[in-house]
Amino acid sequence: MITRRGILHTIGGGFAMAAYRGIAGVEAAPLAPKAPHFPAKAKRVIFLFLNGGPSQVDTFDPKPMLDQYHGKPMPTPNLKTERRTGNLLKSPFTFQRYGQSGIEVSELFAKTAQHIDDLCVIRSMHTDRPNHEPSLFLLNCGEKLPGRPSMGAWLTYGLGTDNQNLPGYIVLCPGLPVVGPELWGTAFLPAVYQGTHLPNNEKDPEKLVRYLRNTSRGPAEQRRQLDLLARLNRLHMKQTGTDPELEASVHAMEVAFRMQTEAMEAFDTAREPESTRERYGDTDFGRGCLMAARLVERGVRMVQVYFGNSQPWDNHDDILIHRKLAAEADPAIAALLDDLKERGLFGETVVIIGGEFGRTPSVETSGLVKVQNGRDHNSHGFSMLVGGGGFRGGMVYGATDEFGFKAVDKPVHPHDLHATVLHLLGLDHTRLTYRHSGRDFRLTDVHGNLVDGILA
Numbered sequence: 001m002i003t004r005r006g007i008l009h010t011i012g013g014g015f016a017m018a019a020y021r022g023i024a025g026v027e028a029a030p031l032a033p034k035a036p037h038f039p040a041k042a043k044r045v046i047f048l049f050l051n052g053g054p055s056q057v058d059t060f061d062p063k064p065m066l067d068q069y070h071g072k073p074m075p076t077p078n079l080k081t082e083r084r085t086g087n088l089l090k091s092p093f094t095f096q097r098y099g100q101s102g103i104e105v106s107e108l109f110a111k112t113a114q115h116i117d118d119l120c121v122i123r124s125m126h127t128d129r130p131n132h133e134p135s136l137f138l139l140n141c142g143e144k145l146p147g148r149p150s151m152g153a154w155l156t157y158g159l160g161t162d163n164q165n166l167p168g169y170i171v172l173c174p175g176l177p178v179v180g181p182e183l184w185g186t187a188f189l190p191a192v193y194q195g196t197h198l199p200n201n202e203k204d205p206e207k208l209v210r211y212l213r214n215t216s217r218g219p220a221e222q223r224r225q226l227d228l229l230a231r232l233n234r235l236h237m238k239q240t241g242t243d244p245e246l247e248a249s250v251h252a253m254e255v256a257f258r259m260q261t262e263a264m265e266a267f268d269t270a271r272e273p274e275s276t277r278e279r280y281g282d283t284d285f286g287r288g289c290l291m292a293a294r295l296v297e298r299g300v301r302m303v304q305v306y307f308g309n310s311q312p313w314d315n316h317d318d319i320l321i322h323r324k325l326a327a328e329a330d331p332a333i334a335a336l337l338d339d340l341k342e343r344g345l346f347g348e349t350v351v352i353i354g355g356e357f358g359r360t361p362s363v364e365t366s367g368l369v370k371v372q373n374g375r376d377h378n379s380h381g382f383s384m385l386v387g388g389g390g391f392r393g394g395m396v397y398g399a400t401d402e403f404g405f406k407a408v409d410k411p412v413h414p415h416d417l418h419a420t421v422l423h424l425l426g427l428d429h430t431r432l433t434y435r436h437s438g439r440d441f442r443l444t445d446v447h448g449n450l451v452d453g454i455l456a
Contacts, residue, residue, distance in 0.1 A: 030192050031168050033160045036426025041456075042389030043162070043348045045155065045302040045421065046292045048333060050325075051136070051177045052313030055091075055359035055375050056383040057404040058322055061123045062095040062104045065402045066361055074362060079405055081376045082130040083316075083366035088403065089375065092320060101394035108326035111334035112353075112385075117394035118337065118346070119387040120454045124398025124407035127357050127414060130379040132178045132311055135356035138414045140183045142443045149434075151418060152302040153186040153193040154443045158432045159425065163299030165262040167196035170295055172288040173306035174201035184304065188436040195304065198267070200288040205267040266298050267291060279335040281328060284308060289332040293339045296349055313355055316364050317371040340388065350389035350421055358382025361403045381407040384417070390424040392456045412451055419448035420455070 057063050069075065070090035078085070095104045098113040103121060105113035112119075127135045134144035141148040149157070152169035161168030171184045176197075184195030202208040269277060269290050280286035288305035295303050307313065307329060315321045333353060340346040359375035359382075366376075381400035387393060398410035419429040422443065429448050433440040 029164065030190065031156060031160050031164065033162055034158065036159060037428045037431055038426050040424065040426025041348070042350045042424040044296045044300065044345075045152075045350045045352070045389075045425070046296060046336070047151075047302070047304040047352045048289065048292075048329075048336075048354075049139075049177070049304060049306045050313050050329065050353070050355040051306050051308070052311035052315070053132075053135075053355045053357045053359055053377055053382070054313045054325075055315070055319060055322060056123070056378075056381065056400070057359070057361050058091045058093050058319060059106045059108055059326075060121050060383040060385065061400060061404050062091070062106070063361065063400075063402065063404040066090040066404070069403070074403060074405075076401070076403075078362070079380050080130075081360050081362075081378065083364055083368065083376050085360050085362040085376050086365040086372075087363060088361055089319070089363040089373070093323070099394060103394070103396055108322060109330045109333075111330045112337070114334060115337045115387070118341075119385050119393055120391050121396045122384045122386065122398060122412050122417075122454065123381075123396055123400055124409060124411045125354070125358075125382050125384050125414075125417070126407045126411050127379040130357065130377040132314070132356060132377075135379060136177065136179050136183060139356050141187075142415060142418055142445060146179075146182050147187050148441070149187045149189040149193070149443070150184045150195060151421070151443060152184055152195050152304060153189050154422075154432060155302050155425065155427075156193045157189050157434070158422075158427050159301060161299065161301040163262070166266060166295065166298060166300050168301045169193065169195040169304075170300055170302070171195040171197045171304045171306070172200040172291060173197065173309065174199050174284045175309040177306050177309065178311050188441070189434055195302075200291060200305070201284045203269070203287070205264045208267050209263050262298070266294055269294070276335075276339070279338070280332045281335075283328045283332065285328050286332040286335075289336040290339075293336055293343070293345075296340075296345060297343055314377075315359075316366075316374045316376060317369045318373045319359075319375055320373065337387070346388045348389060350391070350424055351387045352384065352417075352421070353386075354382070354384030358404075361405055378405065380405055381411075386417075386454065390456050392454055395454070397451070397454050410453070413447070415444045415448035416451050418443050420451045423450055424455070 067090045069088045071087050093106045095106050097104050099117040101117050103116045127138055138144050141150050156168040186194040198208055280290045285307050292303040292305055358378040360378045364374050364376040401408050422429045429444045433442045
């Protein structure tokens, strides 16, 4: 005998069952908004990733001792670096105090520094490895090795997203950073929570989101097609069992269908006044930051903007290249902070700014460099900026040693940063888990401590 519930289960599938939510036995949409563990201060996250590893001693962690010992060996035992380094190298950039807090910031980020009273400068970040891939995985996925879900995947798994017409987790990069899609993947989490990568070097939203519009069939006919596919898939899974990949495909098609109504408008930065676009800058990163503001305004849970392809901030040869990179990054970051505050979003949006590690205070002298005016990777100590969403502004947290090499006061590991970000979004990092391969996994694995000192 076929029951009413059985009929609904058979004919319904994926998001086609949206009208039947609340009926026993019918699974709600996986990206529907979910309640946090406790009241949250933040709703969304923007992660501006300066991939390649910006130098802390040239941006947000001034070290006068480098001026005094410029060209001399480090007087204290030198920490291990990935490649051969030589004598200490002073910063070619000047620092100045900004805001009521008087925090020193390099001339490279003079516009961002205008917002320093809204930001917390964590000067005591450290990671486990001095090379890009494991550090990228650690900052993005909470583990040095591939095979773990990304932070954005964990957030959409734990909280869903507010706008069902757009992906809950969007990644903007002209091409790919080192490693690539695994940095925003889901690993063993259901695939519906993975990040949607879009190339922000495209100005035309039709090219940014290719093949979104169906030019041969209207919305009503597409809806009928999707409903038929959903029913067939549900019948198939009733016979063969649950198929996570098939379910993810169903959800992906549904999101793509609904994106037709909103995505083109959301990604069309030309709708912003010309004066606004000029503040961000006509660069890939500038467009990415402007899109990030528009997307969180429309309810996207997490937006990640990579500075560019590969590892642009990886300046082994000449640290002066930082000036060119900052000329693109600084105005875009400042404009984003301006607009988040103007649109009333800053207080509920966590903003993270930084790379996968820092750089050595000594000059790199390996045979791989030609100019020998650059710095090697440094996992022992570096800086990141956080703001909005419940972070305390106008403060410096932690410190590196007098030369800027190693975190020596209040060290902060990526696990600690992840735990703190989750906390601001109302999630206990020890309770946000997923059962896989016989045990419960989480973003912070078995580590991570809440950094109370940077919370408002």
